Amino acid sequence: MADVAAPPYRTIPIIPALKPGSMEGVKSFVANNKINEALGFPGQLVDDWHDKAIAKMGELLTKYRSLKVYMDACVHCGACSDKCHYFIGTQDPKNMPVARQDLMRSVYRRYFTLPGKLLPKLVGARDLTRDVLDEWYTYFHQCSECRRCSVFCPYGIDTAEVTMAAREILDSVGYGQKYANEIIGKVHRIGNNLGLPGPALNDTLEGLEEDVKDATGIDVRFPIDVKGAEVLLITPSADFFAEPHIDSLIGYAKVFHATGTSWTLSSMASEAGNFGMFIGNYDQLRKIALRIREAALELGVKRIVVGECGHAWRVAYSFWNTLTGVGDGADETDRFAQMLQKQLDHRYKQPMHICEFTWDMIGRGALSFNKEANDKHIITFHDSCNVARGSRMGDFAGGQFEIPRNIIKAVANNFVEMSLETTREQTFCCGGGGGLLTDDLMDLRVKGALPRMEVLQQVVDEHGVNFMATICAICKAQFTKVMPIYGFDRRMVGGVHQLVSNAIILGDK
């Protein structure tokens, strides 16, 4: 792992030639019995995995319209074939979105369609053999569920949905991935992905209060488990101690302080991340999300705000209302959702992204900044995939692109865009999303970062960019690890609220 080398930049970003099999040996670690069983999955590959897997697939086809339609609708037009960062970086044809989907579609055709049953060769149908199952494991753990392919598909086929279904099937036969399943176990056991227990969390927050006091002379509080607070902040646990994440957490606290907002963290829900989405398991997704509902009810908060985390914001924005009732517009008869929705203050969006919160406060004139404090930075913005293509901010489509940029421009003087084909809805994944942010996939992560690194290099060369802001804990962790391999300084990456923190004027408001 240590000697992973970065692939060379493409001099002209042409579509790469195929290198079949180039990534077939890169296989994420498999979960052991203990990890799987803690989530209620079989400990290891069950004897009747074949029948169980086909049965599970049949079940999913009746529960998810996305999977059913996506299995049927693909015409192999190839629109998606050059759009995946993992394909661009690895050149393995099975990392083309359509080929990745076909790993499952070929099995679907064999067992669930007439032509596949009668003439498998003709329509590219295959039996589910052990080799095919292993291939699923390998290549469905080389997809970060970033949805870039779905932007370009004429039918909107989203490979993320197929990957999620495949991982769900693999888990159901005892063939789960160590990284994701271990983390989900930690959320249930300890409360967050990093396994940071309550007392350690309290210590960290006290330490932060001292640090900020030392740096600014002002008592900025980091409250936890405060009943009756107005805002409950749900943030990725990396924000509590990882670099550069923690600088954004300080930024949120300063915004709350400067606007006089009463807020609290929760030790029960000390994690915004929800890896239940990555493994495509509705029960896990729901169970993890329910912690936020419980914390909100227990603390009696009026608003729920989410910190800088890409997939967490997708889950919060798109799924929380469905899973937990955090949102608005539940039926009068929907007692489960109404119980919480009656408590929340619907003058504000529920849930709200921290960027929406800060931008709203800037709009009200409640914050002031010393923009020169960020003059050492020439800043660009990396759109995180789940925010860009799986969620929204503000009142209009595309607010998720404008609001973070508006904040940066409000707190700093030097802002530069990267190439338009690689930002906004067409942004490239950092290369570490979707449950792949693990050292056993370092080779994949480095190669998957290639398209982003290429365009970053462009703005570095042309504009002297020295800071890439992003609003995702996984992007931050992935880039700090991978960028040095491409010859960049790891401190080039940071959060939007890190920039807010640098420039915000405290004390006089």
Added chain:
Amino acid sequence: MDMASILIAILFYFATLIFVVGLFYRINTYARTPAPLKIPTTPAPTTQTGVVLRMAREVVFFESLFKANLWTWAAGWLFHASLLLVLMRHLRYFTDPVWGWVELIQPFGMYAGITMLLGLCGLWARRLFVERIRYISTPSDHLMLLLLIGIAASGLVMKFLAHTDVIAVKNFFLGWMQLSVMPLPADFILYFHLLSVVALLAIFPISKLLHAPGVFFSPSRNQADNPREKRHIAPWATKLEK
């Protein structure tokens, strides 16, 4: 009555039955399968009207494909738009008197046959010569294009080179619609043309041609982006809350 006419008439009844029942069954399955989570590919319209417009742009202009690849878009759009014109023009064989607007598009419909063939050849060339597309192509992908090319080419031959007795063909189909078999001209190219259409109708509901109804049911395209404003939940998921 000759056997060929009877056989083709019967095959057309069967193929139409498979097409209609099969398609109805598929659409019904798509409609009944729940979409438990909000997954529009964002930025997405926030209202239902917006969704209708997005879908219209997708179906009429192939908006996403346009963003993806200009060559595939050009060939694909040319083929589909031409096919639509050709199908509309063919209504003249099923209506008496011919509707006014069908008369009006007659000249365009004729040349659409040529552009349809061009589009198909473009798509097939991509499949044959672009490494990535060749890699993902199954035999059926090639055969389906060949089938469509065969239909277009045989139609063009009858229109421009070896004319068939279109009056007789029209009588055949007017009769067919009244469940009576009229004689077809004994013309090999016509047989080929009609039998290929029979094959196309029959494989439609069991093949990738389902992309046509499928696109309307694709959650990443047909959902409004309003999850915070309105609670969306599938019946099977509601049970988890009891």
